[in-house]
Amino acid sequence: MKRILSVVLVILLSACASETTKPTVEEGYQAEDASLSAADKAGGPTLNPLTDPTNILSKRSVYFDFDKYLVRDEYKSMVLAHARYLREHANASVRLEGSADERGSREYNLALGQRRADSVKRVMTLAGTNENQIESVSLGEEKPRAIGHNEASWAENRRADIRYQGE
Amino acid sequence: MTNIIYRCNVFFSRIGSMQICLRQFSCCIFIVFLCLIGTPLHAALNIEIFGGGATQIPIAIVPFAAEEKLKQNVTAVVASDLHRSGLFRLVASSGLVPHDPSEIIFPNWQILGADALVIGSTKMLPNGRVEVRYSLVDVARQELLISDIETVSVKYLRAAAHRIADNIYEKLTGDVGVFSTRIAYVVKQGKKYALQVADADGFNARTAIEYTQPIISLAWSPDGTKIAYVSFENKKPVVHIQTLVTGARKAIAKFKGSNSAPAWSPDGKRLAVVLSIRGGSQIFLINADGTGLKRFSKSSGIDTEPSFSPDGQSIIFTSDRGGSPQIYRMPVTGGASGVAERLTFEGSYNVSPQYRHDGKSFTFIHRNGTKFNVAVQDLDTRQVQLLTDSRFDESPSFAPNGKIILYATEIRGRGILAAVSSDGRTRQRLSDQSGDIREPAWGPLPKWR
Numbered sequence: 001m002k003r004i005l006s007v008v009l010v011i012l013l014s015a016c017a018s019e020t021t022k023p024t025v026e027e028g029y030q031a032e033d034a035s036l037s038a039a040d041k042a043g044g045p046t047l048n049p050l051t052d053p054t055n056i057l058s059k060r061s062v063y064f065d066f067d068k069y070l071v072r073d074e075y076k077s078m079v080l081a082h083a084r085y086l087r088e089h090a091n092a093s094v095r096l097e098g099s100a101d102e103r104g105s106r107e108y109n110l111a112l113g114q115r116r117a118d119s120v121k122r123v124m125t126l127a128g129t130n131e132n133q134i135e136s137v138s139l140g141e142e143k144p145r146a147i148g149h150n151e152a153s154w155a156e157n158r159r160a161d162i163r164y165q166g167e
Numbered sequence: 168m169t170n171i172i173y174r175c176n177v178f179f180s181r182i183g184s185m186q187i188c189l190r191q192f193s194c195c196i197f198i199v200f201l202c203l204i205g206t207p208l209h210a211a212l213n214i215e216i217f218g219g220g221a222t223q224i225p226i227a228i229v230p231f232a233a234e235e236k237l238k239q240n241v242t243a244v245v246a247s248d249l250h251r252s253g254l255f256r257l258v259a260s261s262g263l264v265p266h267d268p269s270e271i272i273f274p275n276w277q278i279l280g281a282d283a284l285v286i287g288s289t290k291m292l293p294n295g296r297v298e299v300r301y302s303l304v305d306v307a308r309q310e311l312l313i314s315d316i317e318t319v320s321v322k323y324l325r326a327a328a329h330r331i332a333d334n335i336y337e338k339l340t341g342d343v344g345v346f347s348t349r350i351a352y353v354v355k356q357g358k359k360y361a362l363q364v365a366d367a368d369g370f371n372a373r374t375a376i377e378y379t380q381p382i383i384s385l386a387w388s389p390d391g392t393k394i395a396y397v398s399f400e401n402k403k404p405v406v407h408i409q410t411l412v413t414g415a416r417k418a419i420a421k422f423k424g425s426n427s428a429p430a431w432s433p434d435g436k437r438l439a440v441v442l443s444i445r446g447g448s449q450i451f452l453i454n455a456d457g458t459g460l461k462r463f464s465k466s467s468g469i470d471t472e473p474s475f476s477p478d479g480q481s482i483i484f485t486s487d488r489g490g491s492p493q494i495y496r497m498p499v500t501g502g503a504s505g506v507a508e509r510l511t512f513e514g515s516y517n518v519s520p521q522y523r524h525d526g527k528s529f530t531f532i533h534r535n536g537t538k539f540n541v542a543v544q545d546l547d548t549r550q551v552q553l554l555t556d557s558r559f560d561e562s563p564s565f566a567p568n569g570k571i572i573l574y575a576t577e578i579r580g581r582g583i584l585a586a587v588s589s590d591g592r593t594r595q596r597l598s599d600q601s602g603d604i605r606e607p608a609w610g611p612l613p614k615w616r
Contacts (some may be wrong), residue, residue: 025232095402103533104539105518105561106383106606107428107441108485108492110404111448111469118446136443137403138425142381149580 007076029031032167047086050164056081060162063155067100069115071123082162083124086133096120097161099143101154106140116160197426212369216251217594219259223256224339227281231299232266232288238321241289241299244328245475248346249369252336252570253593268302268311276306283312283339296320299327303335312338312398325370329343333616343568349610350573351375351385351394352584356602362396364411367566369597371547375411385608386429386438388455394608395419395438408455419457430482430500431455437483439473440462448486453500463501474520475499477526484520491515494531494544510544517542519562522591523569530563530572541574541587554591564609575605 046098049055062075071079098117100109117136125131146153176201176367204340208290228246249255258281265271266288287301296318303313315335317327331459333344345510353360360382365372366585376382380399386410387394395408404427409416420426424443428450431438441448450473464470469492472485483496486507494517495507511517516534523529526546532541533553541555541563554572563574569591573586578596586595598604 009286029536097403103559104516104534105472105485105492107472108469108518110383110425110427111441111471114443114448115469118443135403138443139399139447140383142383142399 003077014072025133050056057085061161062116062160064116064158064160066154066158068111068158069112069119071119076123078128079120079162083127083129086124086129087127087143089129090133093133093135093165095163096134097136097143097163098136099157099159100138100147100162101143101157102141103142103154106142110138110140110142113160120160120162212365212372213596213598213600214251214369215596216253217596218253218592219256220252220254220588220590222590223254224283225256225258225281225341226283227258227260227276227279228285228436229260229264229266229287231286231301233291234289236291237289237297237324239324239328241324241331242285242287244325244368245285245332248329248344249336251368251595253588254336254340268304268314271304273306273309278402281306283335285335292318294451295305297324297327299324299331301331302339325366328564329366329368342570343612343616345566345568345571345609345612347613348567349391350584350607351387351610352381352575352604352607353385354599354602354604355381355582362394362409364394367609375409375414376416383606384428385429385606387608387610388431389433389435389611391611391613395431397427397429406438408438417457419455420451428471428473430475432475433477433479439475439484441471441473450482461599463499464497464507465501474521474529476522477524483522483529485518492518494518494520494529510546510549511551521563521565523565524567525569528569530565532563534560541572543572543589552591554587554589555585557585561583562606562608564607566609567612571609573607573609575607 013133049057051058056078059078062071062079079119086094098115099112100112118140121136123136124134146156186390189309213358226249228242234241246257250257258279261279263275265286275288284304284306285301287299290298291300292387299317300312301315305312315334317330319327326341329346332346336344345367349364350367351362351364353362358379359377360380361377361383362375362382363372366371375394377398378398380400382396384397385394392412393408393410395406397404397406404425405418406420406426406429407416407418420440420442422442424441426440428441429438437452438455439450439452442451448469448471450470452461452463453459466486466488468487470484470486473480479499481496481498483494485492486495489509493509494511495500495509497507514534519530520529520531528543528545530541530543532539539559539560541560542551542553544551557576560574560576563572564573570589571586572589576583576585582605583596583598584604584607
């Protein structure tokens with residue numbers, strides 16, 4: 001079932017690829033076409049773009065500086081690619097999981113993580129994605145990817161991750 | 168003041184376990200619990216004590232007659248309780264063994280430097296119960312302060328000893344004793360997180376629930392029968408309330424987005440919780456059965472970590488509405504405009520407030536350079552006192568007599584619990600050999616106090 005769905009999605013994406021890309025209007029963000037690999041454009045059955053490592057959609061993490069929660073420019077095209085994917089797949093939905101590094105109160109860190117997830121959500125909804133396809137939640141400091149007690153680990157844990165339903 | 172370092176290895180005995188086994192809900196939410204029946208959850212809390220009060224009452228506790236015949240030594244528990252409070256200095260009996268007030272030769276005790284003396288006797292009764300008679304005596308005035316009897320079944324001897332310690336503590340200090348209370352905390356062992364409840368001295372730990380996902384933010388109901396907590400089993404934070412005796416639990420805040428930071432109102436009918444459904448992290452009030460959601464805080468930023476005042480009229484909470492996380496207070500009615508009174512002004516990070524039982528002060532975490540420490544602020548004078556100087560303290564929780572603050576900290580990278588007396592002089596460390604402990608919450612006084 002999942003394979004058929006993937007093929008259908010790929011065909012749909014290929015169909016989209018053949019249109020000229022129009023920039024989305026709000027606040028000057030550019031929806032770029034970098035999201036689709038050459039294989040998708042060719043239209044043949046290929047990998048799921050969400051997990052294809054050559055596809056920007058397989059990139060799922062936005063990183064944040066200490067005490068910051070606005071999405072930096074270097075991550076915007078990735079977030080917008082996901083926003084576009086959601087717009088084009090009304091049955092798809094994501095959970096945005098915000099995280100914070102371990103220092104300080106767990107509940108305050110939960111709120112910081114929430115702010116980061118909300119920030120990514122805002123970039124998506126401003127780009128036209130339906131907010132019913134997005135749930136932004138926080139994991140605070142509770143599910144760290146890096147477990148060291150140093151700046152390198154802390155930087156890795158200041159994140160928002162994009163997870164599609166079923167993942 | 169003598170510095171006492173007292174290492175006391177205390178082992179748990181698991182009287183019963185309260186784990187919930189695998190269940191599947193028809194609404195497609197699959198909740199995974201670990202079924203632990205037959206798997207011993209190793210639980211041995213190590214307690215170390217440091218320091219002592221400014222004036223310690225020298226007290227001698229003579230082993231009770233025939234207590235060596237009992238499965239549970241009573242005076243050892245009483246002595247350990249009183250010693251742990253930091254307010255008593257134990258005086259050795261030096262071979263004297265009165266068991267009845269008539270047997271006391273006061274000059275002997277005055278020479279030993281004891282101001283107070285505890286003596287008693289035990290007797291096994293035919294029905295398997297034990298009678299414990301004890302007396303507390305003022306040595307200087309040669310006056311009998313307490314003369315009482317506890318009659319309990321053998322399995323409740325520890326509880327009886329704690330009550331005896333409470334009575335002695337109250338008589339000699341004028342404050343309510345907390346030796347009969349319980350603490351709750353989370354133990355993380357590998358990928359497992361267990362919510363445990365133990366006696367205040369670390370004994371009799373039981374697992375209330377265990378997951379393979381984190382559990383945080385424990386909050387005791389005022390009557391001590393339930394604990395609210397946040398679990399991540401649904402891949403996002405959800406607030407649950409669990410009844411301890413039955414193990415039954417209910418998700419009371421499971422709205423879209425995150426649900427966290429439960430705090431009970433003093434009448435046990437409502438909770439304050441933090442939700443992200445209206446954007447950001449904002450405080451809401453909700454009935455204990457999950458109905459009646461009402462927004463409380465109104466800012467566009469982060470408002471979290473609510474704590475009700477004991478009179479139920481105010482809520483203190485953490486907010487970054489002023490640009491950095493600080494502690495604010497607002498009337499429970501929300502105030503007309505949602506304007507909150509700022510309470511903390513020192514430094515740029517003050518979080519995790521918890522009211523004291525008398526509403527006169529609150530404990531919180533203050534960031535001091537790169538260190539996070541436990542502090543207390545008096546609500547009348549607004550003076551702040553820093554009580555710890557470790558690196559990563561969090562989750563402070565007052566004992567229900569306001570005399571001790573339990574908190575989570577770390578030592579050499581491992582999570583442990585610690586306690587500091589409200590005057591900062593006595594400290595304890597509570598560690599578990601098997602895992603990291605965090606998120607402590609001190610339970611309320613038992614109903615009969």
